[in-house]
Amino acid sequence: MRRALPVVAALARLAGCGGVDTTGVTSSAVVPLPEATLDAAANDRVVGIGEATHGNKEFVQVRLQVIKTLVERHGFRAVALEADFGGTAVADDYVTGGQGTAEDAAKALGFDLYRTRDTAGLLRWIHDHNATVPDAEKVHLLGFDMQRYDRNKERLLRHLTDVDPARAASAERSLSGLTDATRTSPPPAGAKDAVAGVISLLKSKREAYVRAGSEQAYAVAVHHAEIIRQGVELQSSGNDYIAKRDAWMAENIGWIAGQAKGKIIVAAHNGHIDKSGAAYSFESMGRRLAATYGDDYFAIGTDFGTSTFITKDSMSGRRQKFTVETDAPLAKLFGGEPMGYVDIAQASADPANRRLLNAKVPMGSVGDEFSALFSKLSKMYTVATVPAKAYDALVYVPHAGPVTPL
Template identity: 35%
Template sequence: MFALKKSWFVTASIALSVFLAGCGTGEAVENVAQYTSTVETIDIPNDVKVIGFGEATHGNIEFHELKKDLFQALVENEDVRVFVLEGDFGGAQQINQFILTGNGTAEEAVNALDYKIYQTEQMIALVQWMHDYNRTVDENEQVYFYGNDMQRYDYSKIGLLDYYEKVNGDAAKGYVKQLEHVSNETMRELTNSQLQELDATMDTIISDLQLNSPVYRSSSSEESFALALQYAQIMKQRTQLFLNDSNYAHLRDQYLAENLQWIVDFEAARGHDKVLISAHNGHIEKTSASLAGYKAMGDYLEEIYGEAYFSIGTDFIDNTFQALNGSSGERKNYTLEHHNDLVDAFSGVEENVFYVDFEQASTSKELATILSTEQKMGNIGDDFRSWYKFAKMFYTIEMIPNEAYDGLIIVKEATPTTVIE
């Protein structure tokens, strides 16, 4: 018993020391407002093709609202026409159809993502704005919505089978049978043997699409064929994640990057050469700084696009956010105060939400030093426990800001979202 108590005391002492080591606050730097701007006036370099927007948490109103505010600014000022979300590819196509055709409602479209973190009034407002915007412009100026994630089956399966119904009815009947047990509801119940069989089925479908592409394209269109092939690739990726669970995080970010590249190429062929991708900070940043040890999507994107990838992170000071309460499945609000030299340097800025361009800020010697020094930057997922607040390693990633991002949006006081049940 004494040994157990001693072990607990040592563990608690280590946790407390880590907490205390990260609790210090930096100092406000004078006259830093000159290096800030509003989100509406963010200036993106002309040669940029992909703009990454990271959110420090999934559970804050301000970060959700920033998706709309930033995209609207980029549409109006930078000729961006494509919004990509770290969300289900197939489900996002339901949103895309809503904003293009107006069928259904924005709330119904958002629910197709099957991600609770996005079932908020703020996400509905973004989708409704895109729908309304498309009613006011010519077809060549319309905006489009995509997801680049692969963690669901249902809507990609529907899109794929609907396509086969149009181009090869006999094959469609066979694939309907082979895929009848595959769904979002059942996917975690599939045995390893069933997953291997499903993986082989997806290889067969992909091969069939590729071998018969001239016939299928002539029976449909270039775009619908490309989408069908991508639906199949998404289902293949989802299956591979299950079959390679120990390598899940690395594979997922690799797939996120591959799927984004597909979207960029697909839309570039239609004359849209600039894309905004919204995801968690840990996926957007360029340095793969997460202690989980996987290569981040942003790292891949910098390799692919070089300076044509522009990364904008976010951070906060006072934050009340919503997240899942561990394994309970219930959502609750948590509150914490977060400091590092970077956010504290700008703590004297009057606005609650503002943008810092790192190239401009680096003309200040004091800020240049901070930007090139490791900082514990805000990083909260959709799963949290109250005791995480006692050690910064559980809600931050240590990174060098000007290597990870090209700019940062700071929210001094962030408030919690409410998930629509």
């Protein structure tokens, strides 16, 4: 049986390619990512940059390069991360005001996948950039995930203490059962009512709280409360967990768009950025963003040939290295470029390229959990995707390596 596994994997890869004909495909449209001007995305309201796998240093580098280009060349001032809203507020304090260190900011984002020197380096670049520009031109960080409580509660209660100290203590007591440590268990009895009560208080006291603080501080406090509400509902959502999370992430990006009042970079896994929602049977975040923003949403997807990444082992729960390899038809679009960028509309001017980009091809896809067993079957780490429907541009990394944990 062990001898048969490589054969099974090879057959699966061939099946995943779907017999895609790459004859005539040319790499004439590829440019090194640092040289890509991203002019096609420059005027769009939202630009998404995906990563095919969490836990790869190259995809953090891709994310950083896209952010640098959009910030320096095109005036983007908001970066929205697939990270805890409250934790990202802590990271924003670092990049905009220098509070703490890049490493502390990376840890504050919430997920273990961000606790890396690579993410700290990305945050350090934003911090260093902000140190050279006026306040009005600083890049802000915002999170659109809702899977943690502690930092959201901390920020919410800080606001209540400032504007209504008499009610802050009762709000703290009512929310005391909601913690990061217990977030994977069913929420305590009465949690939904407790959060609803806090939101009701905030809305009923809007005018007074705005006078005591500011419109911006009030809006952010209400959103912290809404994030907590989403977290409570997510905890008890059962099989709908993933679908509800994507729906709320899309809503939260809408809130960020309203607050930022400018162009936004959205950084997340490919599965959340993809306009076609190829990875999911439900309406994913990317499909919702495409429906909301239309041509004002520019999605950049990523792919790899081989990848060694760090993620949680689904069997042991520990974070460890895994290696997978794909038979990626898209590789021919990129030639030997180590981190190549291809604009799909431009590349599609060539008939062979257009045929490939409109075919269903396997693209690498690994989230924040994996198993060594999965590496034996390519369908466990690829998603059949029509690139031209899913993305506006692609970045390909032939050999991706692991992040360096803090």
